[in-house]
Amino acid sequence: MIPAARLAAAAELLDLIGAAATPAEQHIGSYFRNRRYAGSKDRRWVTEFVYRALRRQGELDWAALEAGLEPSPRSRCFLSLILFEDVAPETLATSWFGGPHGLAEPSPEEAAALATAATLDLSAMPAEAAGNFPIWLSDKIIEQYGDEAGVIMAAYGSRAPVTLRVNTLKATREDILATLQEEGVEADLTTVSPDGITLKSRVNLSRHPLLEGGLIELQDEAAQISARLAEAQPGMTVIDFCAGGGGKSLAMAATMAHAGMIHAFDTEARRMRDIAGRARRAGVSLIEPLAIAGDETDNEVFAPLIGCIDRVFVDAPCSGSGTWRRQPDQKWKLTPERLDELVALQADILARAAPLVAPGGRLIYATCSILGCENDAQVDAFLSIHPEFRLLPVRDLWESAGLDGGWAQDVLSLTPTEGGADGFFTAVLEKRVTSE
Numbered sequence: 349m350i351p352a353a354r355l356a357a358a359a360e361l362l363d364l365i366g367a368a369a370t371p372a373e374q375h376i377g378s379y380f381r382n383r384r385y386a387g388s389k390d391r392r393w394v395t396e397f398v399y400r401a402l403r404r405q406g407e408l409d410w411a412a413l414e415a416g417l418e419p420s421p422r423s424r425c426f427l428s429l430i431l432f433e434d435v436a437p438e439t440l441a442t443s444w445f446g447g448p449h450g451l452a453e454p455s456p457e458e459a460a461a462l463a464t465a466a467t468l469d470l471s472a473m474p475a476e477a478a479g480n481f482p483i484w485l486s487d488k489i490i491e492q493y494g495d496e497a498g499v500i501m502a503a504y505g506s507r508a509p510v511t512l513r514v515n516t517l518k519a520t521r522e523d524i525l526a527t528l529q530e531e532g533v534e535a536d537l538t539t540v541s542p543d544g545i546t547l548k549s550r551v552n553l554s555r556h557p558l559l560e561g562g563l564i565e566l567q568d569e570a571a572q573i574s575a576r577l578a579e580a581q582p583g584m585t586v587i588d589f590c591a592g593g594g595g596k597s598l599a600m601a602a603t604m605a606h607a608g609m610i611h612a613f614d615t616e617a618r619r620m621r622d623i624a625g626r627a628r629r630a631g632v633s634l635i636e637p638l639a640i641a642g643d644e645t646d647n648e649v650f651a652p653l654i655g656c657i658d659r660v661f662v663d664a665p666c667s668g669s670g671t672w673r674r675q676p677d678q679k680w681k682l683t684p685e686r687l688d689e690l691v692a693l694q695a696d697i698l699a700r701a702a703p704l705v706a707p708g709g710r711l712i713y714a715t716c717s718i719l720g721c722e723n724d725a726q727v728d729a730f731l732s733i734h735p736e737f738r739l740l741p742v743r744d745l746w747e748s749a750g751l752d753g754g755w756a757q758d759v760l761s762l763t764p765t766e767g768g769a770d771g772f773f774t775a776v777l778e779k780r781v782t783s784e
């Protein structure tokens with residue numbers, strides 16, 4: 349593809365991504381499936397260009413408005429070239445526009461605005477634009493994190509690492525690291541999770557024998573830490589209440605040394621489609637997936653389990669704000685109304701999950717969010733109406749959960765840092781043996 353066609357593809361994708369809730373990754377996948385003429389270099393260029401425009405949309409839209417342009421996928425494409433690649437506005441037309449597959453050439457007014465954009469003083473950009481978050485969200489983050497907010501928001505400008513969880517039922521982490529290194533893959537052991545390996549070079553592992561053989565799973569280190577904090581042990585009965593594709597179930601099956609039982613529930617059967625195959629590859633047969641309704645009709649399914657479960661893991665549906673380095677489009681799509689709906693849903697799920705926990709058993713509440721309303725506030729609200737539960741400080745569980753490095757707080761509360769794990773939250777609640 350010539351540069352003008354690549355740029356037009358990026359603009360079309362930004363349009364599609366902005367118009368529908370579907371994640372950017374899916375739009376990009378189906379876009380290229382229908383355009384076989386695009387080679388791997390074209391796909392990589394367009395994908396990286398689109399992701400950068402999504403990550404840095406705040407800066408691009410500020411520049412558009414300053415220069416007198418309406419923010420749009422088209423303006424974001426022009427301005428990415430000018431601001432991030434130092435393309436001179438007068439040379440844009442010679443190689444980046446026109447032709448049968450290119451964007452329409454800039455009008456004289458647009459060309460004048462682009463020339464203005466090239467002269468903007470970027471150091472004058474207000475913090476909310478430079479933070480690349482919608483204003484209502486950056487206000488929330490600043491209110492919650494104070495002086496740290498700028499660093500946290502800036503971390504979303506970088507790429508998230510690719511991290512593997514080694515299936516300790518089948519291999520050791522050291523052996524897998526050695527195998528990867530023999531293949532020329534640069535990788536390191538994760539520093540907190542005892543099961544993880546972070547890749548330092550970009551490799552496509554989707555058809556890798558280690559993955560197909562169930563020796564590894566793709567899982568961020570934060571999710572691995574969270575699953576470990578459940579301290580699911582051999583012989584226990586566990587419920588993974590929001591199981592999705594089974595990432596936490598598989599991680600818990602490993603700490604259970606494949607002895608015991610995991611009920612994997614989810615209201616969306618299609619999300620659980622992969623559990624059987626992943627479990628088979630991992631050599632795990634203790635996971636029983638079951639689609640639930642998410643309302644009182646589940647009572648019949650739950651009845652025999654009430655008060656019997658050692659660990660109930662609630663990996664709740666959430667804003668996903670801890671993972672927005674991977675899905676930068678989602679931060680522009682979340683609305684205050686949707687966030688309120690999610691908070692209500694999380695409270696409802698906790699209320700349904702709580703009765704299942706056995707006396708002395710644990711309810712683990714996790715989100716991949718950095719927002720207090722989905723995390724600490726949710727747990728506080730739960731504890732205020734469920735005196736039969738108490739918070740087990742995460743710092744006291746750290747060592748027995750096999751985690752390295754130590755932790756000083758009551759809950760696990762991670763924000764993304766440059767090159768590090770995703771933002772994640774976990775609180776561990778124990779059901780009292782005798783209720784007062």
Ligand SMILES: C[S@@+](CC[C@H](N)C(=O)[O-])C[C@H]1O[C@@H](n2cnc3c(N)ncnc32)[C@H](O)[C@@H]1O
Pocket residue numbers: 589590591592593594595596597613614615616619641642663664665666697
């Ligand atoms: C964060 S995802 C789970 C990810 C999964 N645990 C993993 O590790 O791969 C949240 C899941 O909650 C499910 N969900 C939404 N509403 C639910 C409800 N009322 N009860 C149970 N699951 C629900 C969603 O379908 C989604 O799969």
